[in-house]
Amino acid sequence: MKRTFTAAAVAALMTGSASADLVIPDLSYRTGPYAAGGIPFSDGYQDYFALLNARDGGIGGEEIRVVECETGYNTEKGVECYESTKGEGALVYQPLSTGITYQLIPKATADGIPLHTMGYGRTSAADGEVFNWTFNYPANYWDAASVAVNYLLDENGDDLSETSVALVYHDSAYGAEPIRTLEELSAKHGFDLSLFPVTPPGQEQKSTWLQIRRERPDYVVMWGWGVMNQVAIQEAANINFPMENFIGNWWAGAEHDVTPAGAAADGYKALNMNRIQDYPVLGEIQTQVIDAGMGAGDGTNVGKVLYVRGMYAAMLAAEAIANAQEIHGVSDITAAQMRDGMEQLEITEARMEELGMAGVGPSFSVSCENHGGSGEGLVQQWNASDGVFEPLTDFITPDDAVIDPLVEADAAAFAEENGISPGCL
Amino acid sequence: MSADFLYGIEVLINGLMAGVLYALVALGFVLIFKASGIFNYAQGVMALFAALTLVGVMEGQIPFSHLINAIFGTDLHYFGWTVPALLAILVTLAVMVLFAWVVHTFVFRHLVGQEPIILFMATIGLAYFLEGVGDLMWGSDIKTLDIGLPQGGSMFVEDLTVGLGGEDFYGFFIDKLDMVATVVAAVLVIALIAFAQYTKQGRAMRAVADDHQAALSVGISLNFIWVLVWSLAGLVALVAGVMWGAKSGVQFSLSLIALKALPVLMLGGFTSIPGAIVGGLIIGVGEKLFEYSIGPLIGGATETWFAYVLALIFLVFRPQGLFGEKIIERV
Structure with a gap:
């Protein structure tokens, strides 16, 4: 009986790993002083992947498995989360903390796992020739x-x-x-x-x-x-x-x-960095994820600013996965292939509309030299009577003439300190 | 009068009022330390827990609803009613009394006679436990605390003083919430002192604070007194939680207000209620005036560290604090 149980357990474990091939760690913070910001982002991040699983059977036929790890917005815990989840076949990390990002940049580079630090982290990571494994599109x-x-x-x-x-x-x-x-x-x-x-x-x-x-x-x-x-x-x-x-x-x-x-x-x-409005994809999440009892939270955050940002981050990761699958001709991609997918990512207006979130972010493309995207952002305004942030402007382009030299100088200093020879992988 | 001088006065007044808010937090520490020798690391979390409970009760939130929903697959969040602020405050006080009884019965009664460091460690554990319970019970979103407290600067004071310092002076800014906090703190301190001086329980509390073995020998129930003291600390925590929560919303960083009380305690002494008040005022005024006068010259953001520097300076000359019991070592 003992042998039967062991065999069954091994079979279950093997089945588990075989049926969930695209591993996305979610370094969330649902507890502590910063939980109010961490919860909606994590809900949005996870719910979008859950929608892809429920609606499309994952990405390219491979199911997505989100591995959540609580950091409490604490840098040490964040690093522990990274160490404890990277062995599961993690494709990309979204550390959601500048402190954790700084710690993970050398580790992820050594381990060959890409980081996506969307609108936070080390700004000069936009220089992809120095920071080969770190991406901070669409803006820093x-x-x-x-x-x-x-x-x-x-x-x-x-x-x-x-x-x-x-x-x-x-x-x-x-x-x-x-x-x-x-x-x-x-x-x-x-x-x-x-x-x-x-x-x-x-x-x-x-x-x-x-x-x-x-x-x-x-x-x-x-x-x-x-x-x-x-x-x-x-x-x-x-x-x-x-x-x-x-x-x-x-x-x-x-x-x-x-x-x-x-x-x-x-x-x-x-x-x-992302526009707040009532996107069709939010309706799909509501019906196919939240109402089906598969939501990461209770659904009360759907459509909020940080929920939409988490969903947007998940969309960018999902698009990079699909891109990597297409580039390498395999569905069960590795972290290195994911990096390629991220580095050749192109987000267009048409694609965002196709995904049910037209205009959620700026259209941009990533390259070896530019891991930072277009850098565009918009201004929104709080309407207290309706309890919503309303977009006040369209996406505004930053002053690259001022920013690019700053990025270049900071990245060059980092490269010199760390003995990095800038170049594309 | 010059505008600069008047702005200095404005900073001083606001420093005094900020000091009252610090003193409110420090009072809870003093009550427990005086009666039981326990430095209650959980005092800040108690303020958070009390404020969370107050908002939860007012909004008719179902406690532990997230846990219940996760286990039973239900979709419960609210009872469907709201509770008036005064009644909610009374319910919250009852919860804090229950908390005091639970803490004493299940934790500290078993640690009587242990070293102070053991008791301190127990309060660290209590702080994290209570924070977790608060999260499970009421959720971790930021809650708006609306019990009718006024917000914003007093236009009356501003209009009255606007002409004092020429066109560069815009009148004194006095936060109405700080004014209310000052009045509430004054009432609270008077009530606590009156309770300690003129009631049987209060006198028993003082007897325990002086010598708990002697108090025990004359028939005072230590268990009752310690529950009473933790309940009073719960009351003070509720007041502090309300005042601080009205500024920032009720959120988990509220527990960090304990950090504001530490220099106050170092300065005022751990065993004196007047010490907590005077210490709070000195810290409040000192840090604000330093930030106003020196801060801009050295990059600002001096308030937190300067409060500790000020407290340390006092410690060098008077280790027991301004009003602490004098340390007499007999050889």
């Missing part, structure tokens, strides 16, 4: 800073010479990311830039906002995360700072960032 932090300034230029008749901009930022490597870009853009366009660091986690910001009240900048740009966002929006409302002149980056522009401030947050603006 420096793109975001430039998109914000281009939006302000558009708002002010292409003249910011009499304008003052305050950057309120999370006092961390993440929060400091846009400073260099904004300084360059300040010199180029003549606007006055002042910097206001906020000590993490950011529950107490009274001094910062008293200073802003005194200095009265025309615009406040925020690079926040977690509780810092909710407190900043509340404090801005408290000092009657005009919400339409307050622009968060894309990690400071989800529903949970604005709802605690209630009606006072109405008009708050934020960047986004």
Whole structure:
């Protein structure tokens, strides 16, 4: 009987691995102080793969197996998650944390597993000749800073010479990311830039906002995360700072960032790398995944900002898998083949429409030299009475003339520090 | 008067009010430490748990609904009713009293006589356990706390003071929520002191705080007193959770407010209620004035570390804190 049981267990294990060939780890954070942002992203990421399994039988005939691992947005736990899941045949990692990304870049490069750090992580990873295994399409932090300034230029008749901009930022490597870009853009366009660091986690910001009240900048740009966002929006409302002149980056522009401030947050603006609207694919997810009891969550997050971003990230991964399958002529691809699929990825308007999410992101293509995509982002605005972020602009192109040299210089420094000879694989 | 001077006054006033919020958190630590010698690492999580429970009760949320749904395949989330704020506060207080009884009965009663470091470790475990229970019970989304507290700057104060410093001075900014927090904290401290001075239970609590073996010998029930003290700490946690939760929404980072209380305790002493208040005020004013005057010269974001530096300076000269019991070593 014991032998029968062992044989059955081995058979079950073998069946399990054979029927789920495309392994996608999901380094999620559903617990801890940042869970409010982690849960919708992870739900969207997983639900899209579940839809592909349910509707299409996976990708190219291969089922997708999502392996979720809880990081709690903690860098050490994130690295543990990577180590414990990479052996399962992981095709791509979406670390969803700049801290974890920095730790994983050398590890994933050594292991030959691609990283996709969408709108976060190391900005200069856009240089694919130095960062062969890291991709940060469709946009990065420096793109975001430039998109914000281009939006302000558009708002002010292409003249910011009499304008003052305050950057309120999370006092961390993440929060400091846009400073260099904004300084360059300040010199180029003549606007006055002042910097206001906020000590993490950011529950107490009274001094910062008293200073802003005194200095009265025309615009406040925020690079926040977690509780810092909710407190900043509340404090801005408290000092009657005009919400339409307050622009968060894309990690400071989800529903949970604005709802605690209630009606006072109405008009708050934020960047986004993906457009929020009622896509047909969301209806399919609702009927074929959520209603079928296969959702990663209870379905309450469907359509929210970070849910759509997670779904968008999953779509980009799925398209890269399909691309890799086509390039290599096999359905059960390896991580190295996945990298090829990502490096030759092309996202078009027509394809997004075909997928039931027309206009969700910019159209872009990836290449060996450019792992960063088009860098475009849009501005959305919070409508408190309807409880939704509404797109305010179309996708805005960043100032590549300023950003490209910065990326090049940072990537070159990284290559020199790490003894990397830039080139394509 | 110059605008700069007036803005300095504004920072001072706001620092005092921020200090009151820090003191609210520190009070919970002091109550438990004074009565039982336990440094309660879980005080911040208790504030979070109390605020989560308050919002959950007000919104008629079904506790543990995610767990119930996952096990039984149901789709339960809300009872379908809402509860008025006052009633919800009373229900939350009852939950915190129950929590106090559970913590004492199942954890600390079994650790009587253990080394302080063991008790401290137990509270670390309690903090993580309570955070997990709070997550399972009420979910981890950010909740809006609306019990009618005012938000925003006081236009009355601003209009009254706008002309004091010329056109560069926009009037004093005083947050209405901070004003309410100050009043609530004052009432709470007066009530706690009155309770300790004029009630039988309060006097028993003080007796236990002075010498629990002597208190035991005159018939005071230590079990009752310790449950009482944890319940009072639960009340203070609820008040702190409400005030901080009104600023940021009720979310899991609320537990980190405990970090704001540590320098206050170092400065005010671990055993003094007035110490917690005065310590909170000194830390609040000190960190805000430092950030205002020196912060811009050294890149800003000085508040958190400066609070600890200030506390350390006090420690060097007065290790027991401003109001702590004097340490007498007999050789």
